[in-house]
Amino acid sequence: MEKATQPRAFYGSFFHTPEYGSFEYLERALIEVGEDGAIERVIAHDDPNQAAALAKVREAGTLYELGEGRFGLPGFVDIHIHSPQWPQAALALDEPLYRWLDERTFPLESKFADVDFAKKVYSDLVDQLLARGSTTAVYLGSAHLEATVALAEICAERGQRTLVGKTVMDDPKANPDYYRDASPEQAVRDTETLIREVEAIGRKSRAGAWPVITPRFIPSCTDEVLRGLGNLAESTGAYVQTHCNEGQWEHDVVLERFGKTDPYALRDFGLLREHSIMAHCPYLTEEEGEMFAELGVAVAHCPTANSYFSSAVAPVQRFRSQGIHVGLGTDISGGYSPSMYENIRQAVLVSRLLETGVNAQLPPEERGGLGEGTRLSLVESFWLATAGGAEALGLPLATFEPGRAFDLQVIDVKRPDSDLTGFGVFDEPIDRLARILYLSTPDNVRQVFSQGVLVCDKDAR
Template identity: 80%
Template sequence: MSKEVKSAYYGSFFHAPVYGEFEYLEDALIEVDGDGVIVRVVTGDDPCKSDLLEAYRNRGMLVELGEGRFGLPGFVDIHVHAPQWPQAALALDEPLYLWLEQRTFPLESKFSDMEFARRVYGDLVDALLARGSTTTVYLGSAHLESSIELAAICAEKGQRALVGKTVMDDPAANPEYYRDASPAQAVGDTATLIKEVEAIGRASKQGIWPVITPRFIPSCTDEVLRGLGDLAASTGAYVQTHCNEGQWEHDVVLERFGKTDPYALRDFGLVNERTIMAHCPYVTEKEGEMFAELGVAIAHCPMANSYFSSAVAPVQRFRKQGIHVGLGTDISGGYSPSMYENIRQAVLVSRLLETGVNAMLPPDERGGLGEGTRVSIVESFWLATTGGAEALGLPTGTFEPGRAFDMQVVDTKRPDCDLTGFGVFDAPIDRLARILYLSTPDNVRKVYAQGRLVCDKDAR
């Protein structure tokens, strides 16, 4: 690992190294080495700053963010169904089983067509980068080949990615035209995916990792779950699945195994410190303790909570229990590819989880969790950056030495979306809140991942 500074970035930056707090680095200088890793952050009041600035400028190594622009860490989106991108925003008024049968399964089955897969996946990765997401955890389709291709596309475009091939082998639960042929094939394909994606990752700068990805218990046989659990043990690969997303899933698993989703997954060997559990609104205090103990991360997907969970995941309780929590857009159980929209949504749903919803009931019978439930906008920012990084155990999410230099540059002076605030309420927290609540994709002008410029709207 080189420690020599290869480029330096001058401007004002927001990040959130500590949950519930944010830091504003005004007129700071971030030094980055040839591996795209942050070497040092020189703060605005450092006496060496002006000499350094001049030196880097003279050597042509300095990037200045410019006036009215702010650097934020690239977002970490830990739950995206890549093949559902063409379905984003569609049929969200339908119940889950119809949504899967009529939309999701027919669509995902098309990813045997590599040309179609390349077109959709390329567009998706571009769309996510354009919205500042520099790290994404993807669930692919059930096809091995197109899932490996997704990893290759991320590698090429410079996005840090974790990529799985979705496993769904139960003939009783999945349509004939779209499912794994057998448990053995599904486990074998996953083993191949692990090798292939690891190779792609080794050749990349930003890192690409494979993920063992049973869709969820109801679509898998016992045999495949056991096989994937064994693979998790032998390879140490990441695991992602859905856990307790809704009442139906909760009940089906309980009836099948006499135990709930978290325990069933654990007993198949699928719960460890490399596991990402999506959704989890139905995870109890006790199940949460087990998750904390085993080092699991929860992917909170606030939009999908409203559409498909009949409840809101209690993020603050999870955090207090010591569980890692990050945010997921859940394309397309959530409609938006924007982590900004999901940051907002995490705040909004937490407020209704606090109070309940039906004003015809007295406040204390309204079904809310009460004080301590709210997620603030700053906490939500943390979830989308540091929280996601912590969930994956990857050095990103903040501007600190040793972390990857993943940055989005937000221009607060765009036409139709001026975030400068007319000279009132101009404290750092206000600037940050405006950026998080009001910015549109057009405000995000440049995106860097591992020091590489992966999206540049200014150059258009």
């Protein structure tokens, strides 16, 4: 995909969040990128060296200028998305979880036994995510090894950084006969093969590919497979992901089966390790949170899916103050939107409801809100979608700082059907950033670079 004329220096104005809670506006900055796609130098406009550096890259023909009315944002890091659920995004979200799974999700996911079908869906999904600025995605594949390896290959070809796992679901009592692992041994063997094959793809992929050990969630898995996957995590050091403490039903079922809650059961099977990614977690207690922080476990906050299936909102500010890594996930298709913009917005909105509680027929102190300090600001939510995801994965991404991968989305604020200029009224950097995050459509995202390489170009269409 790399072209001879690949730009090595990017000049324009950029927003990013190196620290939680604040943003930086790099106005008319020059970002120099190495051959490997990592940032080498960021030269501010008031740096006396900028003019000479600019002249040099202009002369060499390797300069990319964002241009008037355009701003750079880091590529998003979506840390929880189910790739085989893409064809049912937005469907059946009014159904209870068990019907959504039995009548929609399992029949759909079982179709990914057909690798040609899988390739067709996955090619479209990866393109659509890149078109919305998601340069890194952590995928839960179907229960099929071959289709999941195909997804990793498609990501590598198209330049999306990926962490990907074959979903494990072996319990005959909990899964349909037409769609489950044949046995716990087979599920562990398939996961071992996946680790080898995705690591091989990762070695030739410019942006990187990593395997992820992926039990669907405790209720779909036998004790034997959970133990086997825990041992595999220990012996290979691979990433682990699963759903944890997503809803009341799961919480109760796990408690009854093991006499302990989800997080402790997962820990005791060896599945909670540094950079393990636990989706949802609204039921996580303070004590369980301390354990997460100690082990370096990350939470994938999926605000849209929380609203549909959790009957609860994850208390992100408490997680952060406890020192837990937190990133953001679209959770296609428990969430309807493939856009991290949409999930940035939802994370802010649901945190406001969590702060106050929602039943206005009760006195304020009885509405169930967690009170002051609960809400997320827009900038904090932007951090979750970028630097927070990078921190969760332990990868150098998602800010414009030396040593980090250069992943960029170029936002045009003057599209004919989506003007984000606000008529020049209220035009401070925070106002510009807020309009981009709250109001932009996929059409505003004009170009996307991943690891320094152009991977989506709507201007060329």
